[in-house]
Amino acid sequence: MPYTAQKPPLPETPDQLRARIPGWGADLDPADRPSTPRERDDLPPTGAHWVLPERQEETVPRERSVEHTMLPPVFGTAQPLHGPAGAIRRYAYERFSEGRAAHWLLLIAADRVDATTAHLRSFATLRPDNPVTETGISAELHAHPVASRRGRVDVRHQPLDVLLVAGPWVLGGVAVAAVLRRALRR
Template identity: 70%
Template sequence: MTETATPYVAGKPALKESAETLRARIPGWGADLDPADRPSYPREQPGIETGAHWDFPERQPEKWPRERSVEHAMLPPVFGTSTPPKGTSGAIRKYAYKYSEGRAAHWLLLIAADRVDAWEHHLKSFATLHPDNPVTETGLKSEFSAHGVRSRYGQKRADVNHQWIDPIIVGGPWVLTAVGVAAVLKALRKHRTA
C-alpha cells in the first residue's frame, strides 16, 4: 500500500466502487450521502482551506520496532512512546499483534501482558528501598478509616455485586506468592539439614 492510499493524507481518497454498486451490495450503505444529513458537509466542499500545511504529515521517528495492527499497512504518523515494550510483558504484547484486532486472542494476550507487567513492577519494587505495600496501595486501610463498608450500603452502588471477589483478586496473588516463598524456604531448610 502506498502512502497516498492511507487515511493520513490531506485529500479524500476516491471510492474503488461506485456509490450505486456499494448501495446494491451493502444494505444501508450511503445513508449519509445527502448533505442535509451531514453536519460536517460545509467543511467537505472543495476550496475550503483546512489550514493543513502538508499533503502527508511528517512522520514521527520510530526508535524501536513498534507494534502495528495487521489491519494497517503502516504506523500512523504520530504514536505513543511512553512505555516501550520490555521483558516478558513486552514479548506477550508483540505476540498479540500477530493476531487481528477482531480476534479475542489479540485482546486476551494484551490483558495478560498488562497483568504480567504489573507483576514485573511488583517484583522490581522489592529491589528498591520502598517496595510495594499492598495494604495501603489497594485502599484496604481506607476501608476501615473512611467508613468504606458503610458507604457501600443504601447507596445503590453497582460495585456491591462484585465486592466479595475483590479481596481474592487483589490479595490472592500476594498470598500465593507468600505461600510459594515459604515453601521454597522450607525446602531449602530441609535440604540443608539432610
C-alpha cells in the same frame, strides 16, 4: 492508503450502498442532520503543504497491527517494549488482527504481567509496594464499608474483589514462605 491527504476511493458507489443497505445515506441531506447549523465549509485552508507527512524515523522496531502496512507518521517512543510483557505484546501484534479477541486478551495479559513484574521489582528497592495502603483496604475500615456497598449493582462480584486484590499477594507470600522453608531445611 492511510496517513495521506487524499480521501480513499469508496469500494462501492453511494447508489450501490443505498440499494444494498436499507437506510444507508439517511444523513446525506443536510436538512436531516442535527449538526447542520454548526457545520461550516467556509473555513480557510489548513495550510498543509504535504501529500504524505514527514515520517518519524523508526530507530527500534515498533509493534504494528497486521492490518497496516506502515506505522503512522508520528508515534510514541517513551515506553519501549521490554521483558516478558513486551514479548507478549509483540506476539499479539505479529500474530493476531485487531479484530480478534486473542489480540486484546494477550494485551490485557501483558498488562497484568507488567504490573506483576513491577511489584516484584519494588521488593528490590528501599520502599517496596505496600498492598494494605495502596489497595485502599485501610480506607475501607473508616468509610462505612458495609453501608457503601448496599444497593450497588455489582454486589455479587464483591467477593471477587478480595480475591483479585489480595490473591496475588497471598500467593506471593506463600511462595516466599515455601522457598524460605526449603532453604532452612538445607
